[in-house]
Each structure stands twice: as C-alpha cells, then as structure tokens.
Amino acid sequence: MxxxxxxxxxxxxxxxxxxxxxxxxxxxxxxxxxxxxxxxxxxxxxxxxxxxxxxxxxxxxxxxxxxxxxxxxxxxxxxxxxxxxxxxxxxxAINTEEKTIGLIITDFGNSYGTGLIYGMEQASRDNDCFLVLRRTFGIPENEEQSIQKLLNLGVDGLIIFPAQGEYFNAEILKLVIGQFPLVLVDRHLKGVAAASISSDNLQAALEATEYLFDLGHTHISFLSPPPVDTTAVEDRIEGFIQAHAQRGIMVDKELWVSDLTSTLPKFFNPDNIERDIARLISHLESHPSITALFAIEYNIALLAKTAVERLGLRIPEDISIICFDSPPTHLGGGYSFTHMRQNEEEMGRIAVENVLSLMNGHSVPHKVMLEAKLIPGSSTGPAARNKGH
Structure with a gap:
C-alpha cells in the first residue's frame, strides 16, 4: 500500500x-x-x-x-x-459555505451508476454542496489511494461504492472507527456500524425468481461473478434460494455459473468477454434442461443473450432471461430485458442527504434498503415444453 x-x-x-x-x-x-x-x-x-x-x-x-x-x-x-x-x-462552526462531499465509485455506465450520480448531483445542488468524484475501476489499491487523496483535499464527508473484493480496505475501517461522515452505497459492512444505502437485493431477487416460476420455469441457471463476500451479490443469491424454498422447488447449483468476471471493471476486455460467452455456450450445451437464465446484472444478461443466439436458440421461446437493470431504450435501438429496476436516483439523493446529516452531527439509519420494481420486457415467456428431450 x-x-x-x-x-x-x-x-x-x-x-x-x-x-x-x-x-x-x-x-x-x-x-x-x-x-x-x-x-x-x-x-x-x-x-x-x-x-x-x-x-x-x-x-x-x-x-x-x-x-x-x-x-x-x-x-x-x-x-x-x-x-x-x-x-x-x-x-x-457557523455553516456559511458549501460543504464538499467526495464520491468514490468503481465505475458507471448506461446500465448502472449514471442514475446514482444524477441523484447525487441534484441533491448536492439542492443542498448547496459540492461533489468531487473519483473512479476506482474495482481495484482496492485505487480505492485506498482515492480515500487518502480526498481526505487530504479536505472533503467534509465521503460516499463510497466499495470495490469488488473479499474485504473492505483498511482506509474504510479507519473512517468508520474515526466516525468520519461516511455512507456506503450498494453494499453494507458486516458487523460494523457504517451507514449504507442499497436496493433490497434479497427481496428483488426473490420477486424476479417467482416471476420465472409463474411462467413455468423450474430449471433456472443463476449467472453471477464470484460472490467474494460482496453483500449485494450474496443477498441476490439468498433471494433466489429463498424463492425456491417457498415454492418447494429444489435448488440445483449444477445449473449455476458463478465465475463470470468480464463485467467487473478490472477484468473488462474483449478476450475475457469472449471467454465468458464461450463458458455460457458450453454450459447451456451441457445442461439442455435449462429454460431460463437469471443474470445478476445487465451486462451479464448481454453475455447470456449473445451465448443463446450463437447456439441458434430463440429468446424467449427457447430460453428466457431476467436480470437487474436494463437501460431505457427511448430511441428504440436497444433490447429491453425483463428486469428488476433499482431506484438509483433516489439512492443517490438519500446518500447525499445522509452524509450531510452525519456532517452536522445527526444520526442516520444504519441500513437503508429501497424497493426494486419488476419491469416486464421482451426476454421472458412461458417455459419451453419438453426442453432437453
């Protein structure tokens, strides 16, 4: 370090x-x-x-x-x-000038993150404060350096979207122990009282899985990056499992693919994308009983769509796909997945307001979770009959 x-x-x-x-x-x-x-x-x-x-x-x-x-x-x-x-x-102190909030985020794009920043930027305008942004691309070392640099810059509070990793870095723990105004976005810190805001990932995954069950799908492949102690991923897995338990349907982890990495910022390159697509093609060929794919995020859904199409299969007639988030297609140029839409702008607004409250010595809820909304799209339909026979 x-x-x-x-x-x-x-x-x-x-x-x-x-x-x-x-x-x-x-x-x-x-x-x-x-x-x-x-x-x-x-x-x-x-x-x-x-x-x-x-x-x-x-x-x-x-x-x-x-x-x-x-x-x-x-x-x-x-x-x-x-x-x-x-x-x-x-x-x-008499508060006569605008406060400055540092925002540390892995990355952002049209599928997730832009709405968060829109919400934070609007909230910062409404509350007369500045927002300073640094991206980490999911690399813990970049995250640590960004925290140090923003503190040296003199920010009054921090909003952090933690990097994918097996642990929270020491700089975040120091902030929590030192009671520095801090709000975590998209995941929470287990066992430590750091304020956080995220979607209710467990409930959202449960609702999405039940939607597939209602369409007759029981052989569902769950697609994700390695969980690596990331609470958002863990909660979505738990929601998927709970939905099975509530319907009395057995969870078959042989159908899962949990080693997709090309959508993580630090592994994003054409070679890894092709490797993940090939991995999905091989998996679908080896498990012909699969009728639906639950992609944990939009970019994984795109990988799945490509794999299905390269196999000559149809969506949703042969394979249904559901995911979290799907960018709006106002100009008609994109594909609309059935998805759980997260309330990013509200998440961003609350993150700014909570960190401002902490700056002023007020307490805020330890964990805020917002409801995600199911948005039907073109990628789901009734389960194909006699699949795999």
Missing part, C-alpha cells in the same frame, strides 16, 4: 499557520484573515483545501465567517453560536 507523501494534510498545515498568526496577534481581533482564494494561491492548493482550513478555524472559534464579506478574527469573549442539533467541533 502506498503511504501518504506527507504526515499531515495540507489543510491542517494551513490551519496551524493561520492559528499561530492569530494567537501571536499577527492578525488582530476583528481583522480580516486571508480568503479561500488567497490561501489557495499562497499555498498552491485547491480552494477545497483552503476552505477546509478556514472551517477548522471557525470550528475552534478563532475566526467568524461572514457571507459575502470574508473571515475575521473572532472575539474569544463571544459565546459561539451552536448549530441546531450539533455537538463537538463539527456541530459548532
């Missing part, structure tokens, strides 16, 4: 030097101190960093920030103004 190049973030260094100037009366009572812009130019840093330094000075009641006028050395005899519900240094 790369260690930070400095033991102390720049905003803390600026804070220390301006504080020293106030205590030594280089800046006297009531005198204006340098602005965000002036400090940023003096120290060759971003305005986000200089803003953070001034917020720390305000939190210690060394300066008073006056909108449209600037920051001035505070009178220590004046009682500091409390924010409603605030406590500690984060709750006592």
């Amino acid at each position: 790369n260690e930070p190049t400095s033991s102390k973030p720049m905003y803390e260094k600026i804070f220390d030097e301006v504080k020293e100037s106030i205590l030594t009366q280089a800046y006297r009572l009531g005198e204006r101190v340098p602005s965000e812009k002036e400090l940023a130019e003096t120290y060759n840093v971003s305005r986000i960093t200089s803003k953070k330094a001034l917020e720390l000075l305000a939190a210690e009641h060394l300066i008073v920030r006056k909108p449209g006028r600037g920051s001035f050395v505070a009178d220590p005899a004046t009682e500091p103004q409390e924010l409603p519900g605030g406590s500690g240094s984060r709750g006592t």
